Amino acid sequence: MSTMLFDEPGPRARRRMRVATVLGALATVALAVLAVRQFAANGQLDAARWQPYATWPMWRYLLTGLGSTALAAVVSAALAMAFGLALGLGRLSPRRWARVPAAGYVEVVRTVPALLLVYVVLFALPRYGLDLPLFWKLVVPLSVSHAASFAEIFRAGILSVERGQSEAGLAVGLTPGRTMRLIVLPQAARRVLPSIVSQSVGLLKDTSLGFVVSYTELLYSSKVLANYNGLLIQTYIVVALVYLVVNMSLSKLARTLEARRRAVLRRRTTRA
Amino acid sequence: MSVILDHLPELWQGLVVTLQLTAASFLGAAVLGVVVTALRVSPVRVLRAIGTAYVETFQNLPLLVLLVLAVFGLPEIGIQADLLVTAIVVIAVYEAAYIGEALRSGVNAVSKGQGEAARAIGLTFTQSLRHVILPQALRTVVQPLGNIFIALTMNTALAGAVGVIDLTAAANRVNLVEAQPIPIFVGAGLAYALLAACAGFVTGRLEKKLVILR
Numbered sequence: 363m364s365t366m367l368f369d370e371p372g373p374r375a376r377r378r379m380r381v382a383t384v385l386g387a388l389a390t391v392a393l394a395v396l397a398v399r400q401f402a403a404n405g406q407l408d409a410a411r412w413q414p415y416a417t418w419p420m421w422r423y424l425l426t427g428l429g430s431t432a433l434a435a436v437v438s439a440a441l442a443m444a445f446g447l448a449l450g451l452g453r454l455s456p457r458r459w460a461r462v463p464a465a466g467y468v469e470v471v472r473t474v475p476a477l478l479l480v481y482v483v484l485f486a487l488p489r490y491g492l493d494l495p496l497f498w499k500l501v502v503p504l505s506v507s508h509a510a511s512f513a514e515i516f517r518a519g520i521l522s523v524e525r526g527q528s529e530a531g532l533a534v535g536l537t538p539g540r541t542m543r544l545i546v547l548p549q550a551a552r553r554v555l556p557s558i559v560s561q562s563v564g565l566l567k568d569t570s571l572g573f574v575v576s577y578t579e580l581l582y583s584s585k586v587l588a589n590y591n592g593l594l595i596q597t598y599i600v601v602a603l604v605y606l607v608v609n610m611s612l613s614k615l616a617r618t619l620e621a622r623r624r625a626v627l628r629r630r631t632t633r634a
Numbered sequence: 635m636s637v638i639l640d641h642l643p644e645l646w647q648g649l650v651v652t653l654q655l656t657a658a659s660f661l662g663a664a665v666l667g668v669v670v671t672a673l674r675v676s677p678v679r680v681l682r683a684i685g686t687a688y689v690e691t692f693q694n695l696p697l698l699v700l701l702v703l704a705v706f707g708l709p710e711i712g713i714q715a716d717l718l719v720t721a722i723v724v725i726a727v728y729e730a731a732y733i734g735e736a737l738r739s740g741v742n743a744v745s746k747g748q749g750e751a752a753r754a755i756g757l758t759f760t761q762s763l764r765h766v767i768l769p770q771a772l773r774t775v776v777q778p779l780g781n782i783f784i785a786l787t788m789n790t791a792l793a794g795a796v797g798v799i800d801l802t803a804a805a806n807r808v809n810l811v812e813a814q815p816i817p818i819f820v821g822a823g824l825a826y827a828l829l830a831a832c833a834g835f836v837t838g839r840l841e842k843k844l845v846i847l848r
């Protein structure tokens with residue numbers, strides 16, 4: 363926390379801060395009370411409407427959905443990372459035939475909504491004889507769209523490795539390919555790890571497009587569930603909480619990795 | 635190509651809705667984002683916690699989940715609102731978290747002396763934020779804000795998944811009638827790319843004009 367914007371408070375400032383504290387807390391409580399009253403007034407707080415979410419079969423169903431979400435996210439992340447690495451290397455290649463298409467791909471895909479890509483896979487490809495299974499109808503567009511983001515992350519990571527490293531690799535007689543593989547990439551990979559984790563959070567969020575594809579990941583499962591038991595708002599709130607817990611843990615991991623990387627860097631600079 | 639011309643009114647209407655969604659929700663997100671930033675850098679711990687909780691919550695929830703929750707859930711607790719307005723508000727609330735985060739990094743990039751100088755001449759916290767810190771912070775984050783704008787434009791397509799007839803949904807409908815996916819989807823994709831290119835151009839110009847060299 364930077365203290366650039368305020369000094370150690372004096373008596374008057376401390377009083378003002380206390381007032382602001384009370385006001386902020388009051389506003390939060392008021393908002394919560396308003397929400398609860400709105401829920402209660404429409405009978406959405408009845409115990410019977412929340413009871414089902416304390417039972418194991420319900421959670422087994424939701425966790426199965428979460429499992430499918432995780433599977434889709436992991437497979438698309440793996441594909442998008444592999445493809446993204448190829449694209450990132452392509453953009454940095456000295457050869458035009460690799461550089462131009464890679465740059466074109468990244469720039470174009472970055473500006474097309476993922477949902478549009480889903481529709482293309484859903485409705486356009488089958489007309490040309492390529493009717494993928496449901497799982498791949500979700501995974502393919504996600505991989506295609508996130509590959510562009512991963513490409514940019516990898517490119518930034520490779521560029522951040524000091525030139526001296528690859529010069530040294532070439533000087534000891536490694537080929538450019540081996541220099542990249544043995545010297546530059548391992549260092550770049552360590553640097554981009556936090557960005558990769560936070561990009562994966564974005565990917566996990568995007569698997570909710572299974573809602574459109576009707577692949578039974580978490581959000582689509584909950585839609586089916588809500589249509590079946592009629593507990594619309596309860597189901598979606600529970601599912602939102604599940605997403606929140608999973609993604610917050612991943613984001614926390616990204617922050618921890620970043621903090622650790624910074625600590626290592628600091629130690630190195632102080633020692634040198 | 636003729637498919638697009640035949641259905642130009644529908645597609646055009648879709649594009650207009652996409653533009654409305656983009657413009658209105660970006661405006662809302664910008665205002666909310668500034669408020670969230672102010673909360674996050676304030677000297678009061680409770681306000682900081684509220685700002686942090688806001689950013690954490692909305693950055694970690696999928697936009698589609700929020701849209702589904704608002705569009706199908708709000709009527710259940712007796713809140714009836716226009717579909718387009720609901721979508722705009724949800725997208726604004728969601729993107730405000732990203733704008734807040736970008737702005738905060740901008741605030742951190744403003745050099746310490748600026749805040750100290752502002753206090754030294756007797757400005758209060760709000761005054762120094764408004765007249766000294768935020769104007770400089772905004773200038774350093776033009777590029778990130780442009781990227782958020784482009785991401786927001788892409789995200790408006792998700793409103794199509796909950797029933798708003800935006801460009802993506804319009805293209806999908808036309809395709810269901812005509813079954814000529816390639817020209818229709820490529821056309822829609824080009825329209826989005828064009829929007830993003832415009833946004834990129836504007837941010838590029840803005841950045842050149844506003845950037846502060848340190």
